[in-house]
Amino acid sequence: MLKGAALFAIIALVLAVLGFGGIAGFAWDIAQILFWIAVAIAVLLGVLGLTIYKKVT
Structure with missing residues (x-):
């Protein structure tokens, strides 16, 4: 995207x-x-990575 x-x-x-x-x-x-689509995807993946990934491990 970028x-x-x-x-x-x-x-x-x-x-x-x-x-x-x-x-x-x-x-x-x-x-x-x-650019804004890429930023939105990065924020979404960052939030998911901080929330869901910690619950799985």
Whole structure:
């Protein structure tokens, strides 16, 4: 997920430099969505790891 977010952020930066503002904005929006999905998954796995894993062992 974070690789995809970084890729879309770089694409957005390149497109913005080249003058393609609309497409750059769209790529930046996709990068933000992928980043926040990755953060949510990391938090969820962290909480599950701290709660369920301790109960199992």
